[in-house]
Amino acid sequence: MQAFIDIQKLNLHYRTLHALKDITLQIQDKAITAFIGPSGCGKSTLLRSLNRMNDRIPGTRIEGRVAIGGTDIYSPDIHIETLRQKVGMVFQSPNPLPKSIYDNVAYGPRLHGIRSKAKLDEIVERSLRSAALWDEVKDVLKRSAFSLSGGQQQRLCIARSLAVDPQILLMDEATASLDPKSTAKIEELVQELKNRYTIVMVTHNMQQAARVSDRTVFFLNGEIVEAADTRYMFSEPQDSRTQDYVQGRFG
Numbered sequence: 001m002q003a004f005i006d007i008q009k010l011n012l013h014y015r016t017l018h019a020l021k022d023i024t025l026q027i028q029d030k031a032i033t034a035f036i037g038p039s040g041c042g043k044s045t046l047l048r049s050l051n052r053m054n055d056r057i058p059g060t061r062i063e064g065r066v067a068i069g070g071t072d073i074y075s076p077d078i079h080i081e082t083l084r085q086k087v088g089m090v091f092q093s094p095n096p097l098p099k100s101i102y103d104n105v106a107y108g109p110r111l112h113g114i115r116s117k118a119k120l121d122e123i124v125e126r127s128l129r130s131a132a133l134w135d136e137v138k139d140v141l142k143r144s145a146f147s148l149s150g151g152q153q154q155r156l157c158i159a160r161s162l163a164v165d166p167q168i169l170l171m172d173e174a175t176a177s178l179d180p181k182s183t184a185k186i187e188e189l190v191q192e193l194k195n196r197y198t199i200v201m202v203t204h205n206m207q208q209a210a211r212v213s214d215r216t217v218f219f220l221n222g223e224i225v226e227a228a229d230t231r232y233m234f235s236e237p238q239d240s241r242t243q244d245y246v247q248g249r250f251g
């Protein structure tokens with residue numbers, strides 16, 4: 001598999017806190033990479049560095065290089081909105097807009113200038129199908145997104161990300177607020193999506209990382225301890241700290 005995201009010597013400070021320390025990591029295309037590690041070790045910070053969400057946080061200083069498909073995303077000529085279109089993000093709690101199901105999915109494409117109803121209808125259907133939600137909502141597209149269950153709302157948020165045709169999907173503990181059935185549905189969906197997208201997920205749930213991901217990266221105190229194929233990470237970790245963590249000795 002080919003490295004699609006190339007991170008070299010990335011350091012990030014939140015004012016005086018050195019949150020990411022010399023991170024060098026290659027993330028493969030069309031695969032699922034899971035970030036694991038105890039609370040506060042920098043997983044979400046690194047995830048947010050991949051679509052420059054940290055830029056919004058005052059006092060943040062970032063050094064090093066993040067290239068996506070060979071382009072340095074921190075170079076001054078990068079257009080942030082274009083970057084965020086290519087690198088979609090799904091958060092811990094579903095955050096649909098206070099609009100209809102249809103309008104949630106059509107929101108991004110409309111923002112990008114698509115006006116044709118036929119084209120929008122096509123994008124909405126395709127995105128909802130890709131997010132495994134179409135069959136459940138096709139007859140109630142005008143209903144408020146808030147009328148959906150939490151798991152359906154999260155799949156709607158995935159559909160909303162997919163509607164603008166991203167290359168990468170970042171998921172920050174996207175199943176943490178869901179029940180086991182909805183979680184299983186999203187895990188199944190993510191497995192399908194990896195054929196078309198590069199997926200990077202932060203998870204607190206080691207079983208989830210083991211079930212779903214191809215590669216796993218273990219973080220501790222802002223550093224990468226180990227990055228490996230998931231099956232090796234859980235069966236033959238190379239570092240004793242990884243071993244202790246995956247065996248539940250701390251966390």
Ligand SMILES: Nc1ncnc2c1ncn2[C@@H]1O[C@H](COP(=O)(O)OP(=O)(O)OP(=O)(O)O)[C@@H](O)[C@H]1O
Binds near residue numbers: 037038039057204
């Ligand atoms: N906006 C922020 N401003 C200041 N410090 C922050 C900010 N966000 C995170 N931090 C700090 O940076 C460190 C890394 O946080 P981060 O959220 O990346 O860790 P995490 O591994 O994702 O944790 P969790 O699993 O609890 O979400 C922590 O010490 C955290 O308190």
